[in-house]
Structure formats: structure tokens, C-alpha cells
Amino acid sequence: MDVVDVVVIGGGQSGLAAGYHLRRLGLGFVILDAQPTPGGAWQRAWDSLHLFSPAAYSSLPGHLMPPQPGETYPDAGHVVSYLTDYEQRYELPVIRPVRVAGVRRDGELLRVETDSGTWRAGAVISATGTWSRPFVPAVPGRTEFQGAQLHTVEYRSPADFAGQRVIVVGGGNSGAQIAADLAHDTQLTWCALREPRYLADDIDGRALFDHATARRRALDEGRIDTGGVASLGDIVAVPPVRAARDAGLLKAQPMFDRLTPSGVVWADGTTAAADAIIWCTGFRPALAHLAPLGLRGPRGHIPTDGTQAIGEPRLHLLGYGDWTGPASATLIGVGRPAREAAREIAAFLGRSR
Structure with missing residues (x-):
């Protein structure tokens, strides 16, 4: 010992x-x-x-x-x-x-x-x-879906899904980046709990770190909480995300209600078939x-x-x-x-x- x-x-x-x-x-x-x-x-x-x-x-x-x-x-x-x-x-x-x-x-x-x-x-x-410790929400029907299900940690390349119907779940950076990765070679559906919030295109990690540092200084000095990085938005518009967004390839759908053996169903009865679901859910x-x-x-x-x-x-x-x-x-x-x-x-x- x-x-x-x-x-x-x-x-x-x-x-x-x-x-x-x-x-x-x-x-x-x-x-x-x-x-x-x-x-x-x-x-x-x-x-x-x-x-x-x-x-x-x-x-x-x-x-x-x-x-x-x-x-x-x-x-x-x-x-x-x-x-x-x-x-x-x-x-x-x-x-x-x-x-x-x-x-x-x-x-x-x-x-x-x-x-x-x-x-x-x-x-x-x-x-x-x-x-x-990847997290996947307990969405009804998740165990019934017969296609592939994987989390962010298991995703590698769009080549693995070429020509397939893929649903990407998650409105954060991972969801946006993987959706952008898949947008060109798959039949993509991107689902998020709320409308994606992009940061300004000129904001990258430098600005985010400066904002986090300013928040820390404000808290240390007893001033009002500026809200941190989350107050600026959810998604950093890195070049691939920006390109897919501007080409109209990243249109987020509301979160579906449940899974079925062959796909997903929204609360209004709308359905979408899927070969794979990628959970970018944190x-x-x-x-x-x-x-x-x-x-x-x-x-x-x-x-x-x-x-x-x-x-x-x-x-x-x-x-x-x-x-x-x-x-x-x-x-x-x-x-x-x-x-x-x-x-x-x-x-x-x-x-x-």
C-alpha cells in the first residue's frame, strides 16, 4: 500500500x-x-x-x-x-x-x-x-426501436450512415456538429427540445473563455451574475455547422413524443422512419x-x-x-x-x- x-x-x-x-x-x-x-x-x-x-x-x-x-x-x-x-x-x-x-x-x-x-x-x-457516463433520456418506446441507437461517444463518421435515414437528437454543440456532419450524405432529421440558439458567427472559444472569466470576476466581487456562456447561446457556429446551416440543411424539428419499432412519432401524430438514432443528449x-x-x-x-x-x-x-x-x-x-x-x-x- x-x-x-x-x-x-x-x-x-x-x-x-x-x-x-x-x-x-x-x-x-x-x-x-x-x-x-x-x-x-x-x-x-x-x-x-x-x-x-x-x-x-x-x-x-x-x-x-x-x-x-x-x-x-x-x-x-x-x-x-x-x-x-x-x-x-x-x-x-x-x-x-x-x-x-x-x-x-x-x-x-x-x-x-x-x-x-x-x-x-x-x-x-x-x-x-x-x-x-453518456446520458440517454427515457423516451417512451426506446427499447422497441429496431434500428441502431448510439450516443455521441460512439459516433465516428458519416460514412457509417451513408444513404440511411438518421435522426440526431440534441440541440447543443454535439448535436449541431454531428447533424452538420451527416447533412450531406444521409436523410437527416434533427430534433431538439427548443429552437437552436446559435452564437454570433464571430464568437469562438476565445470569446467564450473571456465571458466565463468575466462572470467569475463579477461573482468574486459580489456583482450581478452575467449568466455565463449559456446566456450567449447554445451552439458555436464552427465552419462546418455554419456552412450546413446557411445551405438550409440544418432545420431542427421539435422533440418527438415516442419511438416505434421503425421510427418516431410526434405528439400530433406525424411520423418519421429511421434506420438509426444518434443521441447527442449530454x-x-x-x-x-x-x-x-x-x-x-x-x-x-x-x-x-x-x-x-x-x-x-x-x-x-x-x-x-x-x-x-x-x-x-x-x-x-x-x-x-x-x-x-x-x-x-x-x-x-x-x-x-
């Missing part, structure tokens, strides 16, 4: 950012990653996925992402290469593949139980993200490994003050969304909460010693 200052659970972008700041503070730590290779969730992205921002605005702390030749907005493969290089550049102690079964209290320490042994630590940073935080601590609150979240769990000060959560730091689920946004978590842990361990 190994004893370290900190165990970081998850070796994607959030775990690496945490490791960078823990190393700078001189803390002893390990990063446990369930994936067999570096790159986090970016390894499972669909073929055409690109970032919203140029490389320089998509970087982890300490090392700028290099530009991708011929691309303004780097693709997922470039991000995987960058994260691989980042891990090696800073000699971060990532151990993989290691699957964490549970985190438990063990006197003054936390015990991290895995399929590769047990670690005891003065603090734990959970950075497992959401990609491993994710839930992957927190099952923290269940033994008994911390879960509303909507499956663990209540936090910044990144620190309110019910367990030795635990920090990083990269799950705005509730663990504004823009903390983004490459450029995770740096600040990672730094704050590392500093708070260093102070906490200093006091406990």
Missing part, C-alpha cells in the same frame, strides 16, 4: 493540469488513469471534431499547444498528441491503465482502492470528467468511485466550495463543469481551478502536519 501526498484520479486534461501545479508546489503525487494510452476523452472523439479555438487559446498551464499545420482550429488527434507531449514534458507520474473502485476515509488519510492496488493519500483530486459526472464517501447532492453533483468538497475537505473535484470552476471542463479553462486546488491542498496538508 503506497502513501503519497495526493492521488489524482483521471489522466485527461484536468488531471494533467492538476499534476503540473502539484509538481510546482513540490507535493508527492500519482495520477491514476483508466485509459491505456494518453489523451483522455479526446481519444474517443468523432473523426471530424475540431476545437472551437485556435491552438494558442486551447492550452494547459505552462506549455502552449503548437498550431496544427493547415488548421485554424486543431482536430482531436492534434489534441491527443499535445496531451501526450505535455505528460512527457513535465514527467508527470501517470500510472495506467488503473481503474479506481472506490475512495474511502481511512483515519487522517483517504484510501484509494483500485484494480492495481491501494494508495493512501492526504488529499484526492477527482478528475474523471463525464465522457464515460453526459453526467463520473463520480461512482466517490460513492463510499456519501457526498452526493442535488442532480448527482457533490456540493463544493470552489473545487473543494464541502463534506470532505480532503477531496477536490476538477473539470466537471462550471460547478467545479468556470470553464473548468475546457483545456484553457481548467488551469486556474487546478492551480487553486493544488494551493489549497498544499495549505491543508501543511496545517495537518
Whole structure:
């Protein structure tokens, strides 16, 4: 049983950012990653996925992402290469593949139980993200549909659906991008709970990060909440989405009422046949490994003050969304909460010693 200052659970972008700041503070730590290779969730992205921002605005702390030749907005493969290089550049102690079964209290320490042994630590940073917990709503008839059903995490290429009748469900960025991907080679129906809200065409990840930062500053100073990125719209009009939209190929339909063996039915009786349904309906935080601590609150979240769990000060959560730091689920946004978590842990361990 190994004893370290900190165990970081998850070796994607959030775990690496945490490791960078823990190393700078001189803390002893390990990063446990369930994936067999570096790159986090970016390894499972669909073929055409690109970032919203140029490389320089998509970087982890300490090392700028290099530009991708011929691309303004780097693709997922470039991000995987960058994260691989980042891990090696800073000699971060990532151990993989290691699957964490549970985190438990063990006197003054936390015990991290895995399929590769047990670690005891003065603090734990959970950075497992959401990609491993895809969410599909319980729409009536879903088990009756005889065509293919897959989630965003399983989609790869429009070539897999050429000539088919495909229904894409979801009015966010993933839904819009995958619908745009499929619009040219399939009989596409795009369904959303509400009319899609596109951000202005000149807004990309740089502006979104600036807006999230301004919101954080306003909240810190006790000023009125600006509403965050969601107040601007739901969909970033990246070039493929913009092109499909302007060509009239992205016309969202209201959400259907139920599924049938051969397709879907709307509340007014209108039907649509389908060979496949792609659920772009989001994710839930992957927190099952923290269940033994008994911390879960509303909507499956663990209540936090910044990144620190309110019910367990030795635990920090990083990269799950705005509730663990504004823009903390983004490459450029995770740096600040990672730094704050590392500093708070260093102070906490200093006091406990």
C-alpha cells in the first residue's frame, strides 16, 4: 500500500493540469488513469471534431499547444498528441491503465482502492470528467426501436450512415456538429427540445473563455451574475455547422413524443422512419468511485466550495463543469481551478502536519 501526498484520479486534461501545479508546489503525487494510452476523452472523439479555438487559446498551464499545420482550429488527434507531449514534458507520474473502485476515509488519510492496488493519500483530486457516463433520456418506446441507437461517444463518421435515414437528437454543440456532419450524405432529421440558439458567427472559444472569466470576476466581487456562456447561446457556429446551416440543411424539428419499432412519432401524430438514432443528449459526472464517501447532492453533483468538497475537505473535484470552476471542463479553462486546488491542498496538508 503506497502513501503519497495526493492521488489524482483521471489522466485527461484536468488531471494533467492538476499534476503540473502539484509538481510546482513540490507535493508527492500519482495520477491514476483508466485509459491505456494518453489523451483522455479526446481519444474517443468523432473523426471530424475540431476545437472551437485556435491552438494558442486551447492550452494547459505552462506549455502552449503548437498550431496544427493547415488548421485554424486543431482536430482531436492534434489534441491527443499535445496531451501526450505535455505528460512527457513535465514527467508527470501517470500510472495506467488503473481503474479506481472506490475512495474511502481511512483515519487522517483517504484510501484509494483500485484494480492495481491501494494508495493512501492526504488529499484526492477527482478528475474523471463525464465522457464515460453518456446520458440517454427515457423516451417512451426506446427499447422497441429496431434500428441502431448510439450516443455521441460512439459516433465516428458519416460514412457509417451513408444513404440511411438518421435522426440526431440534441440541440447543443454535439448535436449541431454531428447533424452538420451527416447533412450531406444521409436523410437527416434533427430534433431538439427548443429552437437552436446559435452564437454570433464571430464568437469562438476565445470569446467564450473571456465571458466565463468575466462572470467569475463579477461573482468574486459580489456583482450581478452575467449568466455565463449559456446566456450567449447554445451552439458555436464552427465552419462546418455554419456552412450546413446557411445551405438550409440544418432545420431542427421539435422533440418527438415516442419511438416505434421503425421510427418516431410526434405528439400530433406525424411520423418519421429511421434506420438509426444518434443521441447527442449530454453526459453526467463520473463520480461512482466517490460513492463510499456519501457526498452526493442535488442532480448527482457533490456540493463544493470552489473545487473543494464541502463534506470532505480532503477531496477536490476538477473539470466537471462550471460547478467545479468556470470553464473548468475546457483545456484553457481548467488551469486556474487546478492551480487553486493544488494551493489549497498544499495549505491543508501543511496545517495537518
